Amino acid sequence: GAGVSQSPRYKVAKRGQDVALRCDPISGHVSLFWYQQALGQGPEFLTYFQNEAQLDKSGLPSDRFFAERPEGSVSTLKIQRTQQEDSAVYLCASSLGGTVHEQFFGPGTRLTVL
Amino acid sequence: SQQGEEDPQALSIQEGENATMNCSYKTSINNLQWYRQNSGRGLVHLILIRSNEREKHSGRLRVTLDTSKKSSSLLITASRAADTASYFCATEGRNYGQNFVFGPGTRLSVLP
Numbered sequence: 001g002a003g004v005s006q007s008p009r010y011k012v013a014k015r016g017q018d019v020a021l022r023c024d025p026i027s028g029h030v031s032l033f034w035y036q037q038a039l040g041q042g043p044e045f046l047t048y049f050q051n052e053a054q055l056d057k058s059g060l061p062s063d064r065f066f067a068e069r070p071e072g073s074v075s076t077l078k079i080q081r082t083q084q085e086d087s088a089v090y091l092c093a094s095s096l097g098g099t100v101h102e103q104f105f106g107p108g109t110r111l112t113v114l
Numbered sequence: 115s116q117q118g119e120e121d122p123q124a125l126s127i128q129e130g131e132n133a134t135m136n137c138s139y140k141t142s143i144n145n146l147q148w149y150r151q152n153s154g155r156g157l158v159h160l161i162l163i164r165s166n167e168r169e170k171h172s173g174r175l176r177v178t179l180d181t182s183k184k185s186s187s188l189l190i191t192a193s194r195a196a197d198t199a200s201y202f203c204a205t206e207g208r209n210y211g212q213n214f215v216f217g218p219g220t221r222l223s224v225l226p
Contacts, residue, residue: 033214042202042216043157056213091157102147102159103214 002026004106006092012112013082021077021109025094032075033103034067035091043091049075050097082113119217120203126223133190135220137203138183144206146179148188151219152199160188160201193224 005024013019025032031050035043036059045059051072060067064083069075079086089110093103121136137146148160163170163179163186170177176189190197200219207213 035214035216040218042204042218044216045214048213058213093157102162104159105157107156 004092004094004104006106006109010110014114017082018080019082021090023075023092026104029094030097031095032069033093034077037089037091084113087111087113120220124221127193129195129224129226131193133193133222135188135201137186137217139205142208146186147204149202150199195224195226198224
């Protein structure tokens with residue numbers, strides 16, 4: 001069956017550009033998570049959705065980061081006015097529901113800001 | 115700041131040996147999960163242990179949880195070259211803003 005997919009897989013942006021990263025979760029999964037992973041580090045939590053509701057956005061590093069999941073399925077992470085420190089792999093994960101189920105991760109989007 | 119901290123940062127063993135990785139955390143948790151990440155398959159869930167559980171097994175994996183010490187360990191028995199990967203613990207905290215915190219990981223190398 002289809003897993004979590006993310007697009008694009010690689011994105012190069014010039015500093016100051018806006019970017020949009022897409023996540024297609026596993027069909028029927030209620031919960032969706034975004035993480036940022038720097039090279040050699042563990043994933044850092046950014047935000048969490050249950051259906052279309054954004055229940056936790058405590059990990060978003062600044063107001064340049066915005067995430068949405070308007071119909072409770074596909075999600076988009078938008079970064080405005082990108083900075084070099086935004087360069088990282090952005091991971092999306094989904095789970096069946098609640099917070100105790102295992103998370104299934106996508107392959108990630110590697111963002112490089114020049 | 116990181117909630118989970120794995121120890122050691124890197125571990126190199128021979129095939130067939132056992133590997134033990136530890137994770138410490140700071141706040142009360144609902145559950146703790148272990149994940150594996152390698153370049154071929156991305157992040158994969160291994161095992162979840164709830165705060166009221168002390169030990170859990172899954173195949174060659176054994177996880178323990180000591181909430182009084184705020185620590186967990188992951189034991190991989192009879193290691194294989196395919197176990198070479200980074201291993202992360204992730205904690206789900208009880209309060210807003212303490213959810214789903216991953217540690218920096220242990221990089222395990224299993225030599226054939």
